[in-house]
Amino acid sequence: MFEFHKGKSITYEADPETACLVELDEEPPRQLNSEAVDIALTITLLLKARPLDEIHVMRKVVIDGSNTTGFQRTAVIGLDGALRADGRDVPVEQVTLEEDSGRKTGETKTSAVYRLDRLGVPLIEISTGPVIGTPEEAGKTALAIGRILRATRKVKRGLGSIRQDLNISIKQGALVEIKGVQDLDLVSRVVELEVQRQLNLVSIRDELRFRQVKPLDIKEDFVDVTGIFASSESKIIQSAIKRGGKAYAVRLTGFANLLKRELAPGIRLGTELAKRAIFWGRVGGIFHSDELPAYGIETGTVEAVKERLGSDARDAFVVIADEEQAVLDGLRAVVERAREAVEKVPEETRAANPDGTTHYMRPRPGAARMYPETDVPPVAISKDRIARIAGSLPRMPAEVAGELQVQHRLSPKLASQIVDSEYLSLFEKIVGASREVSTSYVATVLTESLKSLQRENVPVENLREEHFVQVFDLVAKGSTAKESVVEVLRWLAAHPASTAADALDDLGLRMLSEQDLAVIVNRVVSSNKSLLANDRAKALGKMMNLVMGEVRGRADPTLVSELLRVRIERVLA
C-alpha cells in the first residue's frame, strides 16, 4: 500500500465547518452512531434478516486514497434475509453499515484530490445472493431494495444517495464488481454490457489459445525506443521526451489484431491494457500497434519498432512514453493484463461510466484485506433494542400506496408512482399544507412532469424541496395558475438559487389582478365592438380567445368569461 502510493500524492480537501480531526485521520473515531445502527437494524428486520448479537467494526483496506485512514470502516448488522422482487424471492446475504468514502474531485497522473464532505457518512450496504439471472431481474431487484430503503424515510433524495454495486459473473468468466451505478435505470444496461465484455474476453482467450499463445510468451522485455520516436510527429511522445522522459515498447506475442477487438461499445482490449497502465504506472496512456499508424506516428516508425522488437505479423506491441520509471511500471501492468487475457477474465473492481460501460478501478479486495477496527469496541445488541425496533417498523410501500389512494383520492397508478419516487415525504408535506391544490395534480407534477423535464435534459436534480413548496403555495394563494407549475420548475432548475416568486416575475406568470384583467377585457371589447352586431354568442367566443391569448397562465378562464359577459352587456345597454 505504502509502496504502491509512493509515486502518487493524494490531496484532501476539508471544509473546516464540516471536517474534524476524525475525518482528517488525526484523531481516533468516536463510537458507533446508534441512530445509524438503528436504521440498519430496521432495514435488517424489513428484509427479514437475522440481526447479529454483537456488532464488530472492521477495517477494509482500500488503496485508492478515498479514505484518509487507508481503510473503510464496515460492520455486519444482519445476515440471511430475503426480499420479493418481481414475484420471486431474492436472498439477501448480509446488511452492513459502512462509512462512505471521500469524493474524488480531481485527478492527474501522479495525484488525486478527494473532498472529505462525504467521508464517514453512514452508508448501508445490502448484498443480495448470487442468484439474479438476467439484466432485467437485476434492475427489478434494485427497485425492490430502493422501495425498502425509502420505506425508512431516511434516504436522501437525489442521484447517488442510493448506489448500486453489481457483482457480475458468467460461465467461464470471472466475478467482477462494478461500483457506483447511481441510476437505477442503468442497472440492467450495465449488467448487459458487462456480460458482453466478459463473453468477448472469453472469445479472445479462446482465439489466443487457438494461436497457441502461452502466458509466459509475453515477456517483460522492455525495449528503449526513444531514438526511433525522436523524429516522430506525435505531440504526446515529443513532449514526454522533451521533459526528459523515455519511450519504451514491449512485444505482445501472438496478439496481432486482438487489441482493437471491441469488448463493449467504445471499449477495446487495448483500452483495458491502457487503464491498467494508467493505474499502476501513473502514465497518461498507451499506443498499441492495432491503432497505428496514427496520432502522428508513421508507418516507418511502426516498422522500425517492430524490427527492434523482433516481432512479426502475428504479434502486437505497446509503446508508452513518459518519465522512465512510470513507463516501466506501466508496461509491467500491460504485460500482466495481456497474460491474463491468455488465461482468464480477471477479477476486478470496475467503475461504471454514465453510458453503462465500465472501466478498471482497482484489483478486487479479498477477505485478506479485512481486519478489526481496534478503536471501536464491539457493540452488543440487546433483545430489548430489537424488540423496540421490530415494534415500530415503517409501513411497506404497498401499504402506503393503498393509504394514499384512500386519503388523497389518488389513482392506484399515481399512488404507486409517488411511493416509488423520491418525493413521498414532499408530496405529503405539500398536500398537508394546503387543500387548495388538487392532490392528483401535485402527484402528477412530482412524478410524470418531472420525468418528462428530465427527458428534456432539464437539470431537475437542482430543484430543492423549498422550490416545490413555494410553487404550490403560490398556486394555492392564487398568485399563479396551476398550469404555470411546470414552467416555474423548469426555470428554477436553471436558477436554483432563486425562489418560485422570482420565477413568476421573470416568466411573467403572475396572476393578473381582477382590476388589471378588467382593463384588458374592456380594451378588447371596445376595439371589437363591430363583432357584437352579429351573433352575440360567437362574438363572446372570439373575444374570449383574444383575451386568453394575452393572459394565458395569468388568469382564471372562468373569471375572464364572466368579466367579458358583464362588459358586453354594459356596452350593449
Next chain:
Amino acid sequence: MTARTCQSVSHKHTLNQFRRNPQRRYESLSRTELEGYQGQILHHLQGAGAKVGSIIRVTSKDGEVFEGALFPRSEYADQNHICLKMKNGYNIGIHLERAEKIEVIGEGEKPHFTKPKVTTIHEVLPKVSLVSIGGTIASRVDYRTGAVQPALTAEDLTSVVPELGSIAEIDAHILYSELSENLTTAHWQKIAEETARLIRGGADGVIIAHGTDTMHYTSAALSFALQDLPVPVLIVGAQRSSDRPSSDAASNLTGGVAIAARADIASVGVAMHSDMSDRFIVAHRGTRVRKCHTSRRDAFRSINSPFLARYDLQTNQIESFDAVSRRDKNRQLSLKPHFDHHANLVRFYPSFDPALIDSVVANGARGIVLEGTGLGHVSRQCYEPINRAVKQDVPIFMTSQTIWGRVDMNVYSTGRDLVDIGVVPLEDMLSETALVKLMWALSQTKSRDKIRETMLHPVAGEVTERTLAEAS
C-alpha cells in the same frame, strides 16, 4: 511505538493488548488456545474441542447457522458472545444464549507473514543503529486476525519499510518493550549507555524507536547524558499505529533514518511530522520539544526554538539548521548517564495548597521545579514553605506554565519577592526539560550552589539568551 490515541479510547479490544505489550501477548497466545474466553463460553468451546482459529459452526435453537473461524476475545469485553470471523472477512458476535450447538467443522490456518523481497543495495551506505524501546513502530500486521507483531530484526524492519534499505545500512536492537509512560530514570540511563556504545562502535547516527507520550522527556535526558556527540541521535515515534495504511510510522522512520544518516547535525532530536500532510519530517531539538496534541501527527512542536533539520519525503532533500553542533566523527563522546529522580515538578494553580510544597520536601525531594503562572509567579501563601525548603537546602527553580516565552521575575513584586527568598528563574527552559535537567544535576553533586550553577549553564540548547520571534 504506538498510537497512544488508539489505546486511550478503546481499552476494550483484544488486539490493543497486542500493542500494549507485543511480546507478552505472544507468550500468552501460546499458553492458551482459547484466548480471552472465560466462564461458560470457555466451557462450551472446550467441550466442542475448539481452538482460536478453528472453523466453528454455531447453530441456534431456531436452526440459524453461523460459520466462521473462532476469533480471540478481548479480556475487557463481556463474556456473553462468541466472536467468529466469517469467510468474507467480517467478524460477528453470537450471544451464547442463541447458540444451541457449537461444533468444530475445520481447522484454520495459522497466522503467517510473508516478507516482501528486500533488494540489497551494493553501494556503501551510512550505518544507522536502531534501538527499540517499545511499541509497534514498523510492526507488521496479520490481516487475517488483525494481530500486530513487532518487527524485531533489521531484516523485519527493512522488509516493512523497504525505503530504509536504500537510505542506510541498519542494525536494529531491542532494548525494551515498554510503553513510554512506564519509563523511568533507570531506563534513560540504559538507553544513554546503549546509544553511547553504538556510537563508539562506529554508527553514523542512532535512531531510538519510542512511544510518543514521554518522548520529549527521554530526548531531554539523552541531550544531557550524551555530550560532545559526534553524530545525531533521533528519537522517532508514531501517532497512528502501524496496523493502519495511513500510519505515520513508516514516514517518520524514513525521515528519522535519513536525518540520522545524512544531516549535518550532531545533537539529540525528535523526528516527527511537521504538519498534517505527509511531506516534511522535522527533527526538533531534544531539549526544546514538547508533545502539544493528543492525537495529531504533528503533535510535537519546537518551543522557543527553531528545529534542527528537515527532511522532504518527496524529494529526499535534507536541510540542516543546527549551526552549533555539526557532525564530526572524530569528536569524543562524553557520557553522563545518571539521573536522581528525587526532583519534583509542582504546578501552581489558584487556591494551590502551600502545604503541598512542605509535603514534597518531606517526601524526600532534593530539588523542586515550580511551574508558575505568567512570567513566573505563585501566591504569597507559598513564600513561607518555599523559604523553609530553601533553608533545608532544597533548591527551588521557576518555569512558566504558559509553555511559550521566558520567565522574568523582575517585573512584578511577586517575582522580586520570590527571587529574594531564593527561587531561581530558569529563563526560557521548558518545565519538562527543567525537571529532567534537575534530576541530572542532582546525580552529579550535593552542593546547592553547584546544582544552581548547572541548571543555569546551557548544556544542550535548553536555555538561550534571546527569544527569537519566529521561534516563539
